[in-house]
Amino acid sequence: AIARTVWRKKIPHHVCRMSYSSTVPTTKLFIDGKFVDSQTSEWLEIHNPATNEVISRVPKATQAEMLAAADSCSRAYASWSETSVLSRQQIFLRYQQLIKDNIKELAKSITLEQGKTLADAEGDVFRGLQVVEHCCSITSLMLGETLPSITKDMDTYTYRLPIGVCAGIAPFNFPAMIPLWMFPMGMVCGNTYLMKPSERVPGCTMLLARLLQDAGAPDGTLNIIHGQHDAVNFICEHPSIKAISFVGSNQAGEYIYEQGSKNGKRVQSNMGAKNHGVVMPDANKENTLNQLVGAAFGAAGQRCMALSTAILVGESRDWLPELVDRARNLRVNAGDQPGADVGPLISPEAKTRVNGLIQSGVDEGAKLLLDGRSVRVKGYENGNFVGPTILGNVTTDMKCYTEEIFGPVLVVLEAESLDEAISMVNNNPYGNGTAIFTTNGATARKYTNEVDVGQIGVNVPIPVPLPMFSFTGSRGSFRGDTNFYGKQGIQFYTQIKTITSQWKAEDATLKTPAVTMPT
Numbered sequence: 001a002i003a004r005t006v007w008r009k010k011i012p013h014h015v016c017r018m019s020y021s022s023t024v025p026t027t028k029l030f031i032d033g034k035f036v037d038s039q040t041s042e043w044l045e046i047h048n049p050a051t052n053e054v055i056s057r058v059p060k061a062t063q064a065e066m067l068a069a070a071d072s073c074s075r076a077y078a079s080w081s082e083t084s085v086l087s088r089q090q091i092f093l094r095y096q097q098l099i100k101d102n103i104k105e106l107a108k109s110i111t112l113e114q115g116k117t118l119a120d121a122e123g124d125v126f127r128g129l130q131v132v133e134h135c136c137s138i139t140s141l142m143l144g145e146t147l148p149s150i151t152k153d154m155d156t157y158t159y160r161l162p163i164g165v166c167a168g169i170a171p172f173n174f175p176a177m178i179p180l181w182m183f184p185m186g187m188v189c190g191n192t193y194l195m196k197p198s199e200r201v202p203g204c205t206m207l208l209a210r211l212l213q214d215a216g217a218p219d220g221t222l223n224i225i226h227g228q229h230d231a232v233n234f235i236c237e238h239p240s241i242k243a244i245s246f247v248g249s250n251q252a253g254e255y256i257y258e259q260g261s262k263n264g265k266r267v268q269s270n271m272g273a274k275n276h277g278v279v280m281p282d283a284n285k286e287n288t289l290n291q292l293v294g295a296a297f298g299a300a301g302q303r304c305m306a307l308s309t310a311i312l313v314g315e316s317r318d319w320l321p322e323l324v325d326r327a328r329n330l331r332v333n334a335g336d337q338p339g340a341d342v343g344p345l346i347s348p349e350a351k352t353r354v355n356g357l358i359q360s361g362v363d364e365g366a367k368l369l370l371d372g373r374s375v376r377v378k379g380y381e382n383g384n385f386v387g388p389t390i391l392g393n394v395t396t397d398m399k400c401y402t403e404e405i406f407g408p409v410l411v412v413l414e415a416e417s418l419d420e421a422i423s424m425v426n427n428n429p430y431g432n433g434t435a436i437f438t439t440n441g442a443t444a445r446k447y448t449n450e451v452d453v454g455q456i457g458v459n460v461p462i463p464v465p466l467p468m469f470s471f472t473g474s475r476g477s478f479r480g481d482t483n484f485y486g487k488q489g490i491q492f493y494t495q496i497k498t499i500t501s502q503w504k505a506e507d508a509t510l511k512t513p514a515v516t517m518p519t
C-alpha cells in the first residue's frame with residue numbers, strides 16, 4: 001500500500017513555494033532533505049514572461065547555506081556510494097513513473113516561469129524523462145571489464161565507480177530537460193549532487209527534487225542552491241566537488257570550464273550555437289519548409305539546437321517567399337493560450353537584445369523579409385513578445401550572423417554549391433548542430449562527412465540524440481572531453497579502478513624475489 005501511494009503521488013501545490021514575509025511566494029532551498037527558507041537578504045524577482053508580473057522571488061543563497069548544502073552532499077556520499085546498484089535503479093524506476101504522473105504540473109510551472117507553450121513544455125519534460133528512463137539501465141551501463149589469464153594465474157578486471165560530490169549549473173531555456181541531464185545521471189552512478197538551477201526558472205527543478213524525494217532518494221543525495229555568480233564561484237572552488245556539468249552561454253561556460261579545471265575538477269561545458277540548415281534544391285520542398293519554420297521559431301528560438309540560420313543552395317533560393325508565408329502564419333501568444341505557436345522571450349532585456357540584432361542586420365544591408373518586432377498580443381501587451389522574423393541577403397560578416405541571437409529570428413544566406421555551404425558551416429566558430437535537407441544520399445553523405453559539427457540531421461531539423469547516445473556538440477559549443485548523457489555521461493560521472501589479482505596454486509609459490517619488470 002505504501003509503495004502504491006509513493007508510486008502515484010502528485011505534487012502538492014504548496015511544496016516548493018511558500019509565502020515569506022511578503023505576498024510574493026519565494027523559492028526554497030533544498031538542503032539535507034528539507035525545503036527551507038533562505039536567510040539571505042538578497043532576492044531576485046521571477047517574472048511571468050507573458051505579462052512581466054512578478055510571480056515569485058528566488059534567494060541568492062548565503063555562503064553558510066551553500067556550505068551546508070555541500071556538507072550534506074559529502075555526508076550523504078559515504079552511504080549513497082555504498083548503496084547497491086539495484087537499490088539505486090529502483091529509485092530511478094519509481095522516479096520516471098512519478099515524472100510521468102506529474103508531467104502536466106511540471107509543464108505548467110515551465111510555461112509560467114519560462115514562457116514556452118504548454119505543449120512545448122511537456123516536450124521539455126519528456127526529453128528529460130527519457131534520460132531518467134535511460135538511468136534505469138544503470139545495471140548494464142556501469143559494468144566494468146574483465147580479462148582473465150593475462151599471465152599465469154593472473155586476472156585483470158575493472159570497476160566503474162562514482163567520483164564523489166558532483167554539481168550542475170543549468171540555463172533558463174529547458175527548465176526540466178537540462179537539470180534532468182545532470183543530477184539523475186550523476187546520482188544513479190552513486191554520486192551525490194549539488195544543483196544550481198537557472199535563477200530565472202528555478203520552480204521546475206524544485207518540483208523535480210520533491211518527486212525524487214518521493215521516489216526514495218535519501219536526504220542529502222540531492223541538494224539545491226540558488227543564486228548567480230557567488231553560487232557559481234562556490235561550485236568552482238569547493239574542494240569536495242569533483243565534477244561540474246554546465247549548460248549555458250559561452251561567457252559563463254568558458255569561465256566555469258577554466259575555474260573548475262584550475263581547481264582540479266572535471267568539467268563538461270555545453271555552450272552557445274549557430275545552427276545552419278542547408279537546403280538543397282532536390283529536397284522535399286513541403287517537408288523542408290515546414291521543418292525549417294518549426295525549428296527556427298519553436299520555443300521562440302530559445303533552443304540551443306534551434307535552426308537559426310538557413311543556407312539556400314542554388315535554386316532553393318526561390319522557396320524563400322513560401323518560407324516567409326509559413327512563418328507569418330505562426331500564432332504568437334502566451335504559452336498557456338490554446339493554439340499558441342510562439343511564446344514570449346524570457347525577459348525584456350532579451351527582447352531588446354533580439355530587436356537590436358534584427359536592426360543591426362537591417363543597418364548592415366540584410367533584407368527584412370518578415371519583421372516580428374511590432375507584434376502585439378491582445379491581453380498580454382506587457383509580455384516579451386517578438387514575432388517570427390526573417391532576414392534575407394545575410395552575409396557572414398554581419399553581426400546578426402556572427403552572434404547567437406537566441407530569439408525567433410531566421411537569418412538566410414545563399415550558396416552556389418554544397419561545397420560553399422559546407423565551408424560556411426565549418427568557418428562558423430560554433431559546432432553544436434546542423435541539418436541538411438536533400439533527397440540525394442550521396443549529397444547527405446558528403447555533408448555528414450565534411451562538416452565539423454557535433455550533431456547532424458539529414459532531413460531532421462533538430463537532431464538531438466536520444467539518451468542511449470550522447471549530446472555531442474563540438475568546437476565553440478563545447479569544452480571538456482566527455483559529453484552529456486549516454487555512455488559518455490556515465491564515463492563523466494565515474495572513475496575506473498583496475499584490479500590485477502594472482503591466485504597461485506601452492507606449488508607455484510615464488511622461490512626468490514622478482515626484481516625485474518614482469519614481462
Ligand code: NAD
Nearest residue numbers: 169170171172197198228232248249252270271272273304
Ligand atoms: P547563462 O550562461 O546566462 O546562464 C547559465 C547558468 O550560468 C545560470 O545558472 C547562471 O546563473 C550562470 N551564469 C550566468 N552568467 C554567468 C557568468 N557570467 N558567470 C558565471 N555564471 C553565470 O545562459 P542562459 O541565458 O540561461 O541560457 C542560454 C544559453 O545557453 C544560450 O547561449 C544557449 O545556446 C545555451 N544552451 C546551450 C545548450 C547546449 O547543450 N549546448 C543547451 C541549452 C542552452
